Amino acid sequence: MHRRAFVLALAAFGTSRWARAADVLNGFELRIGLTPVFLDDQAAFLNRWRIYLSERSGLRVSFVQRSSYREIAEQISGQALDVAWLCGYPYVMAQERLNVLAVPLHLGRPEYHSYLIVGADDAATAGFEDLAGKVFAFSDPNSFSGSLYPRFLLHRMGRSPEQFFRRSFFTWSHRKVVEAVASGLADGGAVAGYVWETLARIHPEITVATRVLARSPAYGFPPFVARAGLPREVAMALQQVFFGMRADGEGARLLETLNLDGFVPGDFSMYQPIRDMVRMVEGR
Amino acid sequence: MLRFKDLSFRYKIPLRATFLVLITAVTLTSANVAREYDQLRNDLFANAESLGSVLALTLVTPLLHDDLWRAYEIIGMPVRHEPQAALGAEWLLVLDGEGRVYASTRPREHPVGVSGSEVGGSVARLLADYDLPALHASQAVELADASEFHLLMPIRFDGVYLGTLVLAYPKSIFVPRFHSIVVRGALVTLLVLAVLLPMSWYWGRRMADPLVQLADCMSRVGERIPQMSECRLYESRDEVGRAGTQLKLMLAALREKEALEQQIIASERLAAIGRITAGIAHEINNPLGGMLNAISTYKRHGQPEHATARTLPLLERGLLQIKETVAALLVEARLKSHPLTTQDLEDLNTLLQPHLSRRQVRVLWEGGIAGELALPSTQVRQILLNLLLNAVQAAEAGSEVVCGIECAGSVLRCRVSNRGEAIPAERLNQLFEPFVGAAGEGNGLGLWVTYQLVQQLGGSIEVYSNAMEGTVVTVILPLEEGA
Known part of the structure; x- marks a missing residue:
């Protein structure tokens, strides 16, 4: 909670202090790492978003995209990135070096679910247990919804993926998990509910070939995190832009494309259940 | 039912030409299709091989790292992004080192991890027929009853066999091409x-x-027999031309034969008529002579009463008329006469004069004879007189009758011609028969007598008549030998 108070204090800066902050901000090159926690394959949209963030914050924002969570997580831990949109799982594993900057709101809540999906034509599978001996698609090994949660389910059953499934593989992306299940390559898969719902809106032809078998309880939505050493003025400026997005026209349009309702402040406590689950499943 | 062989050559020849063109077209199109098939097949396998070798190289890393999704994306690329018209693969399949399905662009048909020999369709047969790990180069496979061509491409890394890439191309891939070739050929x-x-x-x-x-x-x-003018015949020296020429000769021979036959028939008829008339005339002549003698005797010695005296001359005149007619029918050449001289012809001219002035017709004499000719003058005069009188009778008023006489070798040729209405063809045949002449043209015995006289002199008589040239009668009389 002390972080939220700090953010509020930042918001109450006087005009004299603001002028000095502007000096720091001016020309600051902010590198934001993006992971496939959302549909990151929309170049034109990302450019619009980048320009929006730069103009509103006064920072020189650049996006860095990597295909795995792990690369982004390592880079921000190693200070090569300033901000990253990470899954809750890698965040909790490096939370001592990272601060939660903003948490997206999906359907009005800063939470999401892990979906277990099967082929739409597969009426026989009634629960996760029925996937025994089948082919299963995980998204990223460091994804909560696409990997940790199903492994948690298996852990509760006292099984490992290698024992339980005939074959399992990683697609390194939530969207591709949906494609793998839709094409029949995998019999089942684990995917971020947010990505599945967004896909259902913009590419219903893919999701229509899949069926949601089970939804996990709500967990903290993948947050924007800042490296520990990021100047406060910069972090604050960026937070203001995120929090204000839903209040202005272009921001609202960007949120519409992201299928998000806005950004709110957050802290580690929102992700404590994920941390607990890692400890349970992986023993670390 | 019209059969082809009954058709006219007019249609047969073009129909055969059409048939030949069609045969040629079908043959050429078939050859084209066959060539195109070979070409397409070679292209297909060349394409498949280059695609397969690139894919096999690309698949090495995913196979080594066991990255199923990456392998799936790699083999999905050509299926997803090849335009439909190109020689696109139907499906691609990666079999791992143990012959299990690693990834397929048709995961529902080829489930991940299932042994290839348990997968339906052609995959199991490929596995049964080929020892995949022993394969060192790409292998094109055309299973007879499969609907696809296959290309087997081994995936090797550093000599180690990792798996096999199978590319399947539908055999129907050629159908649109064949279709376009056939359409173009048509x-x-x-x-x-x-x-x-x-x-x-x-x-x-x-x-x-x-x-x-x-x-x-x-x-x-x-x-x-058709006249030559009725037949338009093709003139040439080829076979048809020769046949035409031969036909003309045959027709001419036929016509000659026909004319000869008709002549024979006519003269036989006339001879028969002559015999009958001569017989009848003799039969009539005998009682007639008796009757005339009786009348003559009665007139000289009898005392006829008034009515008888008036009747007897009537009877006598009638009997004399019968005698004259019979005498005319009985053309006898018994009369002795002197040889023919120019004087005889002049006498003829004199005899004709009254008739000429009445009809306003002139006689033009052509030729003539020199000295005496060994022919009986009485008969010849009778013949010529009859012919000239007929000619004058038939000639148009104010026209000329031409009488040509010439002595050629051992014959005398007399030609009497006049302008005027032609003798109808049906009458020409019976011209010389007695009593055939139209009413009012004499007793119809003139030409009969003429014919009989010519026959007795061993000569011939011919009549030629048409509207343009009028009527020409030609008499040819042989001179008596030793006279």
Whole structure:
């Protein structure tokens, strides 16, 4: 909670202090790492978003995209990135070096679910247990919804993926998990509910070939995190832009494309259940 | 039922030409299709091989790292992004080192991790027929009853066998190409036909027309022999031309024969008539002589009463008329006469004069005779007089009758011609028969007598008559030998 108070204090800066902050901000090159926690394959949209963030914050924002969570997580831990949109799982594993900057709101809540999906034509599978001996698609090994949660389910059953499934593989992306299940390559898969719902809106032809078998309880939505050493003025400026997005026209349009309702402040406590689950499943 | 062999050559020749063009077109199109098939098949396997070798190289890393999704994306690329018209693969399949399905672009048909020999369709047969780990180069496979061509491409890394890439191409991939070739072939055929058909019809007609004319002309030969002017025959030295020439010769011979036959028939008839009339005339002559003698005796010695005296001359005149007629019928050459001289011809001219002035017709004498001719003058005068009187009678008023006389070798040729209405053809045949002449033209015995006289002199008589030249009678009399 002390972080939220700090953010509020930042918001109450006087005009004299603001002028000095502007000096720091001016020309600051902010590198934001993006992971496939959302549909990151929309170049034109990302450019619009980048320009929006730069103009509103006064920072020189650049996006860095990597295909795995792990690369982004390592880079921000190693200070090569300033901000990253990470899954809750890698965040909790490096939370001592990272601060939660903003948490997206999906359907009005800063939470999401892990979906277990099967082929739409597969009426026989009634629960996760029925996937025994089948082919299963995980998204990223460091994804909560696409990997940790199903492994948690298996852990509760006292099984490992290698024992339980005939074959399992990683697609390194939530969207591709949906494609793998839709094409029949995998019999089942684990995917971020947010990505599945967004896909259902913009590419219903893919999701229509899949069926949601089970939804996990709500967990903290993948947050924007800042490296520990990021100047406060910069972090604050960026937070203001995120929090204000839903209040202005272009921001609202960007949120519409992201299928998000806005950004709110957050802290580690929102992700404590994920941390607990890692400890349970992986023993670390 | 019209059979082809009954058709006229006019149609047969063009139809055969059309048939030939069609055969040629079908043959050429088939050859094209066959060549195109080979070409396409080679292209297909060349394409498949280059694609397969690139994919096999690309698949090494995912296979080594066991990255199923990456392998799936790699093999999905050509299926997803090849345009439909190109020689696109139907499906691709990666079998791992143990022959299990690693990834397929048709995961529902080829489930991940299932042994290839348990997968339906052609995969199991490929596995059964080929020892995949032993394969060192790509292998094109055409299973007879499968609907696809296959290319087997081993995936090797550093000599180690990792798996096999199978590319499947539908055999129906050629159908649109074949379709377009056949359509193109049909179009070209139609074009060629459009050009060749009118030509072949034209040439066919040109070849057939002489034959058709020949056949037409020959089919007219039946009850009568066609005139040469009725048959248009093709003139040339080829076979048809020669047949035409031969036909002309045959027709001419036929016509000659026919004329001869008719002549024989006519003269036989006249001879028969002559015999009958002579017989009847003799039979009449005998009682007639008696009757005339009786009347003469009665007139000289009898005392006839008034009525009888008036009747007897009537009877006598009637009997004399019968005697004259019979005498005319009985043309007897018994009369002795002197040889023919120019004087006889002049006498004829004198005899004709009254008739000429009445009809306003002139006689033109041509030729003549020199000295005496060994022919009985009485008969010759009778013949010429009869002919000239007929000619004058038939001549148009104010026209000329021509009498040509010439002595040629051992014959005397007399030619009497006049202008005027032609003698109808049906009368020409019976011209010399007695009592045939139209009413009011004498007793109809003139030409009969003439004919009999000519016959007795061993000569011939011919009549030629048409509207243009009038009527010409030609008499040929042989001179008596030793006279």
